[in-house]
Amino acid sequence: MTARSGEITVTAPDGLGEIVPGTDLAVVVADLMDLMDGDVVVVTSKIVSKAEGRIRPSDDASYEQAFADETIRVVARRGMTRIVRNRLGLVMAAAGIDRSNVEAGTIVLLPADPDATARTLRERLAELAGVNVGVVVTDTAGRAWRDGQTDIAIGVAGLTPAEVFAGSVDSYGNPLAVTLPAVADEIAGAAELAQGKLGGRPLARVRGRADLVLPRGDHGPGAVSLQRGEGADLFGFGAREAVVTALATDETWWHVFGAAAASEEFTTALRRVFPDLQTTRLEEDLVEVQLAAPAPASVLRAVAVSHGWRPVEATPEAALVTSACFSPTRP
CATH class of the missing domain: 3.30.1330.100 (CofE-like)
Structure with missing residues (x-):
């Protein structure tokens, strides 16, 4: 060398x-x-x-089709700006589709x-x-x-x-x-x-x-x-997308939140949202919590999902609960 x-x-x-x-x-x-x-x-x-x-035409229909073909998932969006993870695994605005330095009326894909x-x-x-x-x-x-x-x-x-x-x-x-x-x-x-x-x-x-x-x-x-793989990046979602993904019932992209946090880290996060939370059982593979007042099960689940944990038992979206058990997400 x-x-x-x-x-x-x-x-x-x-x-x-x-x-x-x-x-x-x-x-x-x-x-x-x-x-x-x-x-x-x-x-x-x-x-x-x-x-x-x-090279593709740049009319709206052709652009949106190209965008869909090049996109794996949306990472973040603000108005018309869309940051996505594209089919190459790159995180880019507009999936890397470009309108500059190309003949008018066309776009260029990666x-x-x-x-x-x-x-x-x-x-x-x-x-x-x-x-x-x-x-x-x-x-x-x-x-x-x-x-x-x-x-x-x-x-x-x-x-x-x-x-x-x-x-x-x-x-x-x-x-x-x-x-x-x-x-x-x-x-x-x-x-x-x-x-x-x-x-x-x-x-x-x-x-x-x-x-x-x-x-x-x-x-x-x-x-x-x-390129970092899905779940390995600390910023797998934009702030807005992270909230929506954690609260949604669709589990498709939950793995982007990464490996399960340590149980102590998870319960600390729960206490930031629910200050009256009490931990009655704390293990590496099981956390049982109790609340002084009923809280939305969906919010508890969202905090859990964003930390790589999930409820042991499913509850209705509209349910209010005073206790819940969580275990780490398994691959």
């Missing part, structure tokens, strides 16, 4: 023509870029989607399989240019807690998507427990600085991190390895 250098250069060439369905992106990249072993080729998802023919596209492009570049490079397919996404957007990696091949530092120590001797730089996303963001949103430069070459590029034949785990 090549040692990491202290300098990184990013080059985004001009001169790219219009990409149409069937365009061989490997030929385009090889013609526009001087590549060497250890480079990382960065390609925006927009031109990948164009080459794959992932690539069918960005990791597969990255692998194919890497193999084709090895054939055409005789080089071993990493490939990153990028798209623009917003971030929780911060305004603005940045590019992220949605497809990766021949590249280590994240550097694992857990178990290492810093220069002061402090142990690193969860440090995991998402270098594929960092490369995507660096490339976008050179490409520019309106620059007409959807390709880039990043040079200086050959240590991240894997040997030929080893494509690595792909960008999908950077």
